[in-house]
Amino acid sequence: MAAIPDKIQTWQMVEPGKEGKPGVLQKTTLPMPELAEGDALVEVAGCGVCHTDLGYFYDGVPTVSKPPLTLGHEIAGTVLAGPDALVGKQVIVPAVMPCGNCPICDEGRGNRCLAQKMPGNSLGVYGGFSSHIPVPAGDLCVVDDPKFPLSHYAVVADAGTTPYQAAMRADLKEGDLVIVTGITGGVGVYMGQIAKALGAKVVLGIARNQAKLDRALDFGVDYVINSKDKDIKQIKGEFGDICKQAGVPKNVGWKIFECTGTGGGQEIALALLSFLGKLVVVGFGLQANKYMLSKLMAFDAEIIGTWGCLPEYYPKVLAMVQDGRVQIEPFLETKPMSQIEQVFEQQHAGLFDKRQVLEPDF
Known part of the structure; x- marks a missing residue:
């Protein structure tokens, strides 16, 4: 298992776009945070590029956390630190992670919890277009027996769920x-x-x-x-x-x-x-x-x-992927994360037939 570095390598959106004009991305580093109780540090294997990311980057759709922040909420990776039972596990990070302790969550509607954490939107400065990301550990979906490269499971985090x-x-x-x-x-x-x-x-x-x-x-x-x-x-x-x-x-x-x-x-x-x-x-x-x-x-x-997906449903969708009822391989392709600017531009122009998953290559 990889060692824990002292910095997170990341591509931040330092300025959002407006009316179809692109924002500004910048390759930078962030200090590695101390994990809060109940959090996990995930080494990112892949992060999918979603239409929502392009809305933030081109149309000025507001994020909860203000720029500069890292976009990306379709994440799969490996837990490097956190609860002992999760360390070393390959996981899917839910796109929205509810607080679990509010009237909305109590009604079983936590996918729209107003205190939810969403990477690339409301998880502070952290998002998936990075080398690592700290996330709440309780909602992680473990991929016990991956049938495909771990990065490919990133699409399950949003597009599939x-x-x-x-x-x-x-x-x-x-x-x-x-x-x-x-x-x-x-x-x-x-x-x-x-x-x-x-x-x-x-x-x-x-x-x-x-x-x-x-x-x-x-x-x-x-x-x-x-x-x-x-x-x-x-x-x-x-x-x-x-x-x-x-x-x-x-x-x-x-x-x-x-x-x-x-x-x-x-x-x-x-x-x-x-x-x-x-x-x-x-x-x-x-x-x-x-x-x-x-x-x-x-x-x-x-x-x-409808908004996002309850974390409790992720294992059910993962089971559909694992047994072939839901196919992901024909609908995705991977690229190095260093190509993020070109991928954003080409996807915004509608030039891709498949979901783009960016793999860290810092």
Whole structure:
């Protein structure tokens, strides 16, 4: 096991971006902190680049801890110090770690605990684009028998677990009818797989890239609609044809997971919401929407928000990854962390087909 250094090597966001213009990243060092009781020091094996990170870096979405701070909340690594039972263990660091001692946590909604710690947002200056990170030890998810390189498990920390939390918010169960808008995105690819793993009867994916839509059919998706250059009427027409083909109703009971965070994706999701349906908002965006709320009354339908994932769900998602019900390898690729600026720029431009995981090379 590696020795504990006296400094943390890191890439800090010293200035956030604004209106699509990039912020400023700086390679620097931080003093190695003394661990508080109940904390662990994790040597980072890999950290995924999430759309949320790009929101902070390009759009000025505010972080709880003010810059300079290190971004990155999709982390896998090895525990170097902390509770004896964890030292030497390979772990996934939950993207949000609740306090466990407030009314929200007591209600079982700790994923939205207002005192939660989120690397790269509300964990002081610490984030995953670093050599090491101090984190609360109690919520770490141990990877006992890794089937893949440890860095690859970083995607489970958010992209793989956020859909599971969304499924729990929707009370997704065997036999349900599911629509995923943004099925080809970094979260959507796992939303479809998890929905199918939980027993959904039909999973319909909607996106704009035909090649990725074709790929989705091999990973939990039964039908796809390419929404590129189509209006809502055309999309609803295709949806109706698919429902007829599948022998299911087009206007009752669909659970819709909006994973794009875009105005267009949200418009499609709202248009398909119907009787007894549920729309779960998974993706984040800054745009406003117009919707006749009285439709919810008429449909007896629901619109639900979801945030992060309860740490207690992580072992369940990890089990799905380990036994192959959820595939991660086809949807990620690794790069040296020294390429962080180029990766941010290229991902912001939409040039990647896979989740980027940065491996420390300080």
